[in-house]
Amino acid sequence: MIILLRPRAGLVLSLALSAVLLSASVPSAGAVDGLGDPVFPSLGNTGYRALAYDLAFDYRADSRTVDGTAVITVRPERTLARLELDALGLAVRAVRVDGRPADFATHDEKLSVRPAEPLRPGAAAELTVEYTADPRAKLPHTGWVPTPDGFAVAGQPQSAHTVFPNNDHPSDKALFTIAVTAPDGLLGVANGELTRTERHGDGRTTRRYASRLPMATELVQVSVGDYTVRERTGPHGLPLRDVVPSSRAAELEPALALTDDQLTWAEAHLGPFPFEAYGLLPTNTDAPDAFAFTGLETQTLTLYKPNFLRRPEPEIGPHMMHELVHSWFGDSVSPARWSDLWLNEGHADYYALLYRYERGWPDTRGNRTLTDRMRYLYGLGDRSRHGSGPVAAPNAANLFDSQRYTGGALVLFALREKVGADTFERIERTFLDRHRYGNASTEDYVRTASQVSGQDLGGFLGDWLYGLRTPPMPGHPDWTVRPAGEAEPQDGVRVAGGAGVARGSGTL
Structure with missing residues (x-):
């Protein structure tokens, strides 16, 4: 069940006092545990799996802080005298097991x-953590997006645990129920579907949301602000819910209206939409330091900067398709490790580019077809590998370089040229079917491609994904690669991400 923190005298302790009390509770646990992820080795925790999170966020407008309660159901995999959660910047008041x-x-x-x-292996246990957080706190990295009237959340890749304590690795997906309490006049929203609204006698309202399907911690969305909800029906009766700043609802409507046709296009290529609902959340801030990326694929409710959505359709449509495709690649099928990020971003860029050129929108370099664009990217292949490493071997500093985006799209194009368009489509759909609502690795994708195509693609894809030199492009012996040291601008945009790592995207 959800434990909702109700306001009462003395409930909100100062962050400083909480930190003192916290450090005095028990001695430090010592060395940092983690799952040993190749990009973020200290993320995640061993010894248990998270089954469900019941989260409650109570926004206090006077202090602009959040009182939180996280009720986490875990299943131990071995006897645990002690267990750990990822947490940073949270003033913890109490923990119960x-x-x-x-x-x-x-x-x-x-x-x-x-x-x-x-805790005994196999016997589910319930951890309850009560805490206070300040979305404006200066941390080494943060998942909070403070806004003039509340906050939103952008936890990708390693910052969801600054918002709530959790097992912060995409390999440990769980079910989520989220309650958001806010003063009347503001609206609290979260992933999934609204299941209950409770109005209190003190001028505050709690709204409860549930996600029917598993979610990675980095995809959680919670937001409070002066929002208007726009509801409509998408393909096959899919509920569409856009959460828009009330003062900007009219000007953003043309962008929001694009989603229905985009879903129809995406479903034609990838199969039925995998979740219970979809929509956009243009958060109530365009501040450059709020979050440095344009959009983020938080599950069922994609986060955006509102000013971006005011641009013409040829500029925003491909990017909106990129984020939509993440519902399949990234949200439904999540990476097994952060080094598998190219599966998310390469697929999102590939289909976004295909969408662009099918619509007849040339890019800023004058490319009018997907093949034209891929030839241009192929020419930059060695330069990209020299600057950002192989496509499937990132580190924390270059995780979101465009090598994971358009570099990943180039790998997929090479695969399609190798096996043919029909076989490539069967590979894509088989991969999605096999790993729906779970996780998949680069090895899983290579295995699926080999099995579906009937040929061993391990060496071919291994060269494209891990090689230091760009392999020959199947079917295009005339394509050439520029020297790595040639001063050609890299395709894509590289900016500082809100999570403290480089976040890039191809110039879609």
Whole structure:
């Protein structure tokens, strides 16, 4: 169940006092645990799986802070005298395990919890963490997006645990229920579907949302602001819900109206939309330091900067398609490791570019077909590999370089040229079917491609994904690669992401 923090005298402790009390609870747990992800090795935690999160966020407009309660159902995989959650910047007030008070402490970006009795393997346990957070706090990286009238959330890739304590790795997907309490006049929204509205007698309202399908922590969206909800019906009766700043609803309507046709196009290529609803959340800020990217594929409710959506359709349509395609690649099928990010971004860019050129919108370099664009990218191949490494071997500093985006799209184009368009489509759909609502690795994709095509593609895709030199393009022996040191501008835009890492996107 959701435990909703109700206001009462003395409930909100100062962040400084909370930190003092927290550090005094138990000794530090010591060395940093983690899953050993090749990009973010300290993210995630071993010894258990998260089954469900019941989250409650209570926005306090006077202090602009958030009182939070996270009720996390976990299944231990071994006997646990202590377990850890990822957490940073959260002033924790209390922790309970199965209703009993538990000792807790923080170290590095972890919340260490010692239950009164060890947890037994296979027996589900419920952890309750009560805390306060300040969305404006200066942290090494943050998932909070402060706005003039509230906040939104952008946790990708490694910052969801600055918003709520969790097992912050996409390999541990779980079910989510989220309650958002805000003063009347503001609207609290979250992923999934609205299931209940509760109006309190103190001028505050709680809205509860549920996601029917598993979600990675980095895809959670929670927002409070002066919003208007626009509801409509998409293909096959799919509920469409856009959450728009009230003062800008009319000017953003032309962009919002594009979603229905975009869904029809995407479903024709990728199959039925995988979730219970879809929509856009143009958050109530265009501040350059709020978040440095344009859009983020938080599950069922894509985050955007509103000014971007005021541009003409040929400029915004491909980017909107990129974010929409993430519902299949990234949200439904999530990466097994962060080094598998090209599966998300390469597919999103590939289909966004295909959408662009099918619509007859040339890009800024005058390319009018997907093949034209791929030939241009092919010429930059060695330069991209020299500057950002192989497509499927990123590090934390270059994770969101365009090599994962248009570089990944070039790999997919090469595969299509190798096996043919019909076989490529069967590979894509088989991969999505096999891993729907779960996780997949680069190895999973190579295995699927080989099985569906009837040929061993391990060497071919291995060269494209991990090689330091750009392989020959099938069917195009006349295509050439420019020297790596040639001063040609890299395709794509590289900017500082809100999560503290480089975030790039092809100039769609």
